[in-house]
Structure formats: structure tokens, C-alpha cells
Amino acid sequence: MNRSVLIGVLVFGLVVYGSSCNKEDDGNDVEFRVPSNFPSPTYNFTSNPVTKAGFELGRKLFYDPLLSRDNTISCGSCHIQTSAFTHHGHGLSHGIDDLLGKRNSPPVMNMAWSETFFWDGGVHNLDLVTPNPIENPVEMDLNFSVALDKVRNNLDYKKMFKAAFGSEEVTSAKFLQAMSQFMNMLVSANSRYDKYVRGEGETLTSDEVEGLNLFKQKCSSCHSTDLFTDNEFHNNGLSLAFADSGRYNITLNPSDMGKFKTPSLRNIEKTKPYMHNGSIGSLESVLNHYASGVKQSATLDPLLQQNGQLGIPMTEDEKAKIILFLKTLTDTDFLTDRRFAEF
Amino acid sequence: MKNMKKIFAAAILFTAILSTSSCKKDKDDLTGTGPVTIEFDNRFGDGPLNFGTAYTNQNGEEVTLNLFNYYVSNFVLLKEDGTEYIVPKDECYHLVRHDVTATHSLTINNVPAGEYTKVKFIIGVDSLKSTSDASQRTGDLDVATNGDMYWMWNSGYIFMKMEGTSPSSTEIGNIFNYHIGLYGGYATPTINNLKSVTLSVTDDKIIVGKERAPEVHVYTDAKEVFGSPNPLFVSASAVIMGSPASVNVAANYADMFKLDHVHND
Numbered sequence: 001m002n003r004s005v006l007i008g009v010l011v012f013g014l015v016v017y018g019s020s021c022n023k024e025d026d027g028n029d030v031e032f033r034v035p036s037n038f039p040s041p042t043y044n045f046t047s048n049p050v051t052k053a054g055f056e057l058g059r060k061l062f063y064d065p066l067l068s069r070d071n072t073i074s075c076g077s078c079h080i081q082t083s084a085f086t087h088h089g090h091g092l093s094h095g096i097d098d099l100l101g102k103r104n105s106p107p108v109m110n111m112a113w114s115e116t117f118f119w120d121g122g123v124h125n126l127d128l129v130t131p132n133p134i135e136n137p138v139e140m141d142l143n144f145s146v147a148l149d150k151v152r153n154n155l156d157y158k159k160m161f162k163a164a165f166g167s168e169e170v171t172s173a174k175f176l177q178a179m180s181q182f183m184n185m186l187v188s189a190n191s192r193y194d195k196y197v198r199g200e201g202e203t204l205t206s207d208e209v210e211g212l213n214l215f216k217q218k219c220s221s222c223h224s225t226d227l228f229t230d231n232e233f234h235n236n237g238l239s240l241a242f243a244d245s246g247r248y249n250i251t252l253n254p255s256d257m258g259k260f261k262t263p264s265l266r267n268i269e270k271t272k273p274y275m276h277n278g279s280i281g282s283l284e285s286v287l288n289h290y291a292s293g294v295k296q297s298a299t300l301d302p303l304l305q306q307n308g309q310l311g312i313p314m315t316e317d318e319k320a321k322i323i324l325f326l327k328t329l330t331d332t333d334f335l336t337d338r339r340f341a342e343f
Numbered sequence: 344m345k346n347m348k349k350i351f352a353a354a355i356l357f358t359a360i361l362s363t364s365s366c367k368k369d370k371d372d373l374t375g376t377g378p379v380t381i382e383f384d385n386r387f388g389d390g391p392l393n394f395g396t397a398y399t400n401q402n403g404e405e406v407t408l409n410l411f412n413y414y415v416s417n418f419v420l421l422k423e424d425g426t427e428y429i430v431p432k433d434e435c436y437h438l439v440r441h442d443v444t445a446t447h448s449l450t451i452n453n454v455p456a457g458e459y460t461k462v463k464f465i466i467g468v469d470s471l472k473s474t475s476d477a478s479q480r481t482g483d484l485d486v487a488t489n490g491d492m493y494w495m496w497n498s499g500y501i502f503m504k505m506e507g508t509s510p511s512s513t514e515i516g517n518i519f520n521y522h523i524g525l526y527g528g529y530a531t532p533t534i535n536n537l538k539s540v541t542l543s544v545t546d547d548k549i550i551v552g553k554e555r556a557p558e559v560h561v562y563t564d565a566k567e568v569f570g571s572p573n574p575l576f577v578s579a580s581a582v583i584m585g586s587p588a589s590v591n592v593a594a595n596y597a598d599m600f601k602l603d604h605v606h607n608d
């Protein structure tokens with residue numbers, strides 16, 4: 001770490017410490033809570049409850065380039081907090097040796113509610129996500145058992161495993177559970193929209209409210225609930241020939257060709273570029289895509305071809321209002337929460 | 344199903360003959376519980392399987408193996424009268440790796456005493472286990488140490504993995520790779536390549552008791568992977584993994600096991 005940054009952090013820490021006795025600022029509050037406007041989580045917390053020590057171990061692992069072949073890439077390299085844990089500015093993920101992956105890195109947030117993971121939903125338990133990027137030759141390129149050995153040989157980790165799980169022994173199950181504890185804590189539920197729907201005194205402008213209503217009519221059958229995803233797979237008309245077969249890779253069912261998991265739209269303002277392949281660069285272009293760029297193919301979602309018309313009809317004014325609404329989903333508390341930060 | 348019926352009928356007939364003809368063993372010690380060891384002897388056709396040896400398969404192609412692994416799990420031991428002992432699942436997820444001799448046998452402990460005539464198991468890892476969280480994936484199911492018998496992109500175990508070379512292969516390096524998995528899917532149904540196997544004793548029973556340690560010798564014929572009902576030509580399909588063609592390979596290896604003999608002592 002750069003020295004001036006370190007000093008800056010120290011000074012900042014002192015200021016915070018000196019100026020407030022407020023619990024929230026000390027970064028010590030580690031408890032998984034279900035926001036009142038969210039459904040129940042899907043993650044099984046009984047076999048892996050979040051503890052402070054487990055969360056801290058998970059955070060250290062998440063930000064540790066030790067888990068890559070040449071010690072250069074950590075999970076945090078592609079999942080950056082200020083971009084809602086996506087790889088800001090990268091259409092396709094960018095990993096070890098400057099290799100490009102084949103997909104856009106999705107936000108790691110509200111994972112505890114996810115039914116499946118990855119754009120094609122190939123993995124169905126958060127615990128089982130982690131070995132994949134570690135071993136992926138274009139991501140961290142390290143054999144999972146070698147990664148575990150590297151962790152085993154590190155004194156700091158021994159202490160942290162002991163604190164989190166009562167024993168210094170580093171097993172793959174504990175390693176994966178610690179990583180899940182950190183990721184499960186990455187809950188984004190404090191946007192202006194959230195405070196508005198929970199009646200916490202926040203107001204939206206009339207344009208934003210109109211945008212919300214338009215969104216409900218036109219978008220929320222797929223981007224549903226306050227998680228803004230139905231956890232299902234759809235083809236939203238990005239292409240005619242599928243460079244990436246998406247869900248088909250998992251089910252081998254031709255009717256799943258070119259379908260991808262509906263992404264959440266929380267913090268969408270911060271997660272450019274968009275779509276599984278990062279092919280759309282701005283929210284304006286996303287709205288233009290839905291209004292007039294949808295391409296016909298055998299598996300195109302029926303909602304995007306109603307009454308013999310491709311796409312979702314929208315006027316310029318409507319598109320602009322939907323975008324205004326989407327920006328109310330930006331959760332600054334989440335993007336700047338010091339508990340989730342690397343340093 | 345038809346086949347199953349036949350096998351079943353044969354097994355019944357067989358056990359009937361056995362029970363009338365077999366010598367009367369001293370049953371005094373058949374109390375309490377005891378262990379049963381199952382040993383998997385990997386073969387290629389009539390002889391033991393050796394890596395690096397060129398064999399000719401049933402389709403006339405020359406094949407040399409350098410990797411052969413498979414999962415067996417969900418064991419059940421059956422007595423002649425049909426009563427069964429279901430081995431607690433978690434005690435018995437076993438990965439046989441041909442290159443690691445210690446993995447060729449597994450021991451089931453605490454089996455209730457008695458005379459068993461059949462062993463049932465599945466090739467692969469059942470769907471419940473395949474969709475479990477990290478805390479459930481220990482021992483042979485630990486994805487860090489199971490020798491890459493796991494697909495990380497769909498969190499599924501590979502049930503049978505065979506790799507080698509063959510002059511018939513058109514792949515670079517003349518390799519062939521058969522990685523067969525898929526347990527039927529989590530929320531959405533996918534291909535299900537789990538295969539159930541029932542093996543019957545021939546001229547001996549598996550005699551379990553607290554003073555006993557029977558060893559069941561199972562032959563695993565790797566050649567069957569290329570055999571019936573779907574002749575597998577390396578020349579045409581040198582690489583089969585998570586694709587629809589995997590179904591054909593799984594159907595082939597479903598009958599690669601044979602209970603050769605039992606050592607009772």
C-alpha cells in the first residue's frame with residue numbers, strides 16, 4: 001500500500017475515532033439483516049451463520065491476490081466496491097496476464113437472495129462460486145488446492161481461521177464459508193428508492209415517480225421485486241446469433257439458447273457497461289435497445305414481441321423518466337460502507 | 344427395465360440354488376455388527392488395467408489410458424430375503440482413482456450381522472449432495488482435493504472420467520477425454536447420468552459379523568466405456584463432456600461392474 005494513502009487512512013481513522021462514539025462508524029457492526037422490503041433470503045444461514053471473525057476472514061480473502069497464480073489478482077480486482085462490486089469500465093472481465101474473460105463481471109451484492117449464480121445460473125449455491133474464479137485460466141488461474149495451501153502457510157490466516165471457526169485448520173469448506181460470509185453481508189438496500197418505499201421520509205420527484213410507474217408497467221415482469229430480478233432466464237433480444245449460448249450451456253435445452261439471468265438493477269448507474277457481454281455502454285442505449293433495438297430470434301422472450309411488435313414501445317420522455325427512476329436505485333451507503341472496503 | 348427384470352429373476356433363481364446347496368457355515372458369530380470391505384479391481388477386458396498399455400477395444404480401435412476415475416455412492420447391502428441395510432449416505436461417497444491404489448477399496452463399518460447376497464450402489468453423486476452447501480462437501484467430495492472430478496461452472500461432480508490417447512483420435516496429440524457427469528439439474532431439469540448398479544454374489548455370500556471382515560471383489564471393466572449399447576468410436580467422438588452424447592457413454596459404463604468373488608474369513 002502506498003504510504004500517503006496509509007497515512008491518510010490513519011488520520012481519517014483517528015478523526016473518525018476521535019469525533020464520534022457512533023457504533024456505525026467503527027466498522028464493527030457485523031450482523032446479517034433482512035431489509036423490510038426484501039423477500040426472505042435463499043442462503044441457508046443455519047449451516048453458515050455470519051460472525052464478525054468469519055466476515056473479516058472472508059473480507060481478507062476477497063481482497064487477497066495470494067489467491068491468484070502470480071499474486072496479482074484478487075476477487076476485488078474485478079468486483080470493485082465503488083462500482084457495486086463490478087469491474088467498472090470493463091465490458092469483459094479482465095484477469096491474469098491481461099487475459100479477457102468471455103463475460104461481464106456482475107455485481108456481487110444481495111447474493112443471499114440469489115437462487116443461482118453466474119449469467120447462466122450454472123452454480124446454485126454461493127459457497128460453490130469461489131473455486132471457479134480461482135481456477136479459471138483467464139481469471140486467477142490457480143488450482144484451488146494450491147490456493148488453500150498458500151493460505152495454510154500464512155500465519156495471519158491461521159489466527160483468523162482460529163478466531164472464525166475455532167481451529168487453525170484451513171479446510172475448503174471453512175474457506176468457502178468465510179468467503180460466503182463476506183459476500184452475504186454485501187447487502188444493498190439503502191437507496192433513495194428504498195427509503196421512499198419503506199416510508200423513511202425520503203421523497204422522489206414527480207418525474208422519478210412517473211419513471212417508477214412506467215418501470216412497473218414495462219420492466220418489472222422480469223426485473224421484479226425490490227431485488228429487481230425474477231431469478232429467471234430470458235433472451236432480451238441482444239443478438240441473432242449467440243456467441244454465448246448462456247443458459248443452454250447448463251440445461252442443454254434448445255429453448256434456453258441465448259437466455260441469461262435477469263440482472264438486478266440496483267446501483268445500475270454505477271455498473272457500466274451492461275449486459276452479459278458488456279455490449280451496451282449507457283442507460284440511454286439500454287432503453288433504446290428495449291424500445292427499438294430488440295432482435296427477433298427463436299427464443300426471444302414473448303414479452304418483447306407483443307401485438308406483432310418487437311420491443312417495448314416507449315416515447316423519449318418515458319425513456320428519460322425510467323432512467324431518472326433507475327438512478328434512485330443508487331445506494332451510496334453501500335458503495336462507501338467502510339466495512340466492505342479493502343482498507 | 345426388461346433387463347432389470349431378467350437380472351432380478353436370475354438373481355432370485357440363483358440365490359434359491361445357493362441357499363439349498365451352500366454349505367452350512369457356523370453362524371454363531373453372526374451377531375452385532377461388522378465391516379464389509381469392497382475392493383474395486385480395475386480391468387480392461389480380461390486382464391488388469393494398466394496405464395500406458397495399448398489395448399484394442401470392441402470397435403477395433405487401439406486405446407491407451409492415462410486416467411480413470413469414478414465415484415460410487417449410496418451403498419445398500421441386501422440379504423436373500425430382500426431385507427436391506429442402507430449404508431448411511433455420508434459414510435460412503437467414494438472416489439476410485441486408478442492411479443491411487445489406496446482408493447481402490449472402501450470399508451463400510453457397522454453393518455448388521457448376517458448373510459448378504461447383493462450390493463447396490465450408484466455411479467456418481469446423487470442430486471441432493473450435488474446441490475449441497477460447502478459444509479457438506481468433505482472427504483472424497485472436497486472439490487479442492489478430488490482430482491478435478493468437479494465442474495466449477497455448474498457445480499456438478501464428474502461421475503466418470505477417462506482420458507488417454509488413441510491413433511484413431513483426430514484431436515491434437517491424439518487424445519481422448521470422456522468426462523461424464525450431470526445429476527439432473529437443480530431447479531430446471533437437465534440430463535441425468537446417475538446410474539444405479541446391483542451386483543449379486545455368485546458362489547459365496549457376504550458374511551457379516553462382529554468377528555468377521557468380508558472382502559467383496561468387484562471387477563470394473565474400463566473397456567465397457569467403449570462398448571454396448573452405444574459403441575463409442577474414438578475416431579468419431581474423442582471428447583465427450585457435458586453434452587447430450589454423455590448419455591450414451593453413461594449407458595455404456597452402467598454395466599462395467601461385476602461382483603467377481605467374496606473373501607470371507
